[in-house]
Amino acid sequence: MPSSKSISGQTQQRLELLGDRTRLEILLVLAQSHRRDPLSPSLSEPDLRRRVGVADPGSFGYHLQQLADTFVDETDSGYRLTPLGTDVVGTVVAGLGQGPTIEPTPLGIDCPGCDRPIQLSHADGRLQIGCADHHLNHPIRPNLLRERSPHDLAATAVLGLLQETESMRRGCCPHCAGHCATTIESDDGDTPITFEASCDCCGNHTTQPLGVLLARQPASIALAEASAVDLTGLELVSWTLRGAVAPVQTPSTDRNVVTIETETGAVTFTLDENARILDVDSSVCRATPN
Ligand SMILES: [Zn+2]
Numbered sequence: 001m002p003s004s005k006s007i008s009g010q011t012q013q014r015l016e017l018l019g020d021r022t023r024l025e026i027l028l029v030l031a032q033s034h035r036r037d038p039l040s041p042s043l044s045e046p047d048l049r050r051r052v053g054v055a056d057p058g059s060f061g062y063h064l065q066q067l068a069d070t071f072v073d074e075t076d077s078g079y080r081l082t083p084l085g086t087d088v089v090g091t092v093v094a095g096l097g098q099g100p101t102i103e104p105t106p107l108g109i110d111c112p113g114c115d116r117p118i119q120l121s122h123a124d125g126r127l128q129i130g131c132a133d134h135h136l137n138h139p140i141r142p143n144l145l146r147e148r149s150p151h152d153l154a155a156t157a158v159l160g161l162l163q164e165t166e167s168m169r170r171g172c173c174p175h176c177a178g179h180c181a182t183t184i185e186s187d188d189g190d191t192p193i194t195f196e197a198s199c200d201c202c203g204n205h206t207t208q209p210l211g212v213l214l215a216r217q218p219a220s221i222a223l224a225e226a227s228a229v230d231l232t233g234l235e236l237v238s239w240t241l242r243g244a245v246a247p248v249q250t251p252s253t254d255r256n257v258v259t260i261e262t263e264t265g266a267v268t269f270t271l272d273e274n275a276r277i278l279d280v281d282s283s284v285c286r287a288t289p290n
């Protein structure tokens, strides 16, 4: 088995180091210190021990040394998180469960494919946004569901979907930085042409309508601006669905052509069989001043 797909002894040891409540508390307290003072986050050992709430200096020092160099750095002014320590805290606070279920909730906007209301729902760690026939799916961490309105949740989740999908289109897994293989699956008559990407290292996989890839390409953003679509808020959701429902032409086996249209203009993308963008043709009719 290739080394990149197996767990080294060192990785196993480091994961085992995290299986202790005191050590996780140390990382969380150091993260609080980073939040309070990002430019000077280090804490002395006695201060850190007091904040974690451990009375015995010997026991605390043992746990701290177990984390040293990997998850915690010792500096002249005390202890601070390493970048890997920050990653661990991020994983812990993002939540390791699936989060609460959200029943279908209307967002007050209509589907660009069929004019039915767009709804948001969440179950089993996946968010679904759209109508019954045209929708986007995105796995999310429970932390995203906290203290967000349905509108904010939808816009933030779709932005995350677009960023992660673009990273995979460019061959880099947003979860593990491993290599992603990309393909376009052609129409079998019942399902739309889709973009698919899989990470060689962690198995992260996405399947999206091809036009979703194009929602935040520069030419699309220019068309959205000319069409008075505000991509910083909820309109990003309907703009992305507009891409998702855009028809795909396949003039040859290695060419896929997608056109996103508004009343103001259109932008046509030509992509190869690996979703590389070969050509962009844009036509925008700007309003003539009186
Ligand atoms: Zn629809």
Ligand SMILES: [Zn+2]
Residues within 6 Å of the ligand: 173, 174, 175, 176, 177, 178, 199, 200, 201, 202, 203, 204
């Ligand atoms: Zn990966």
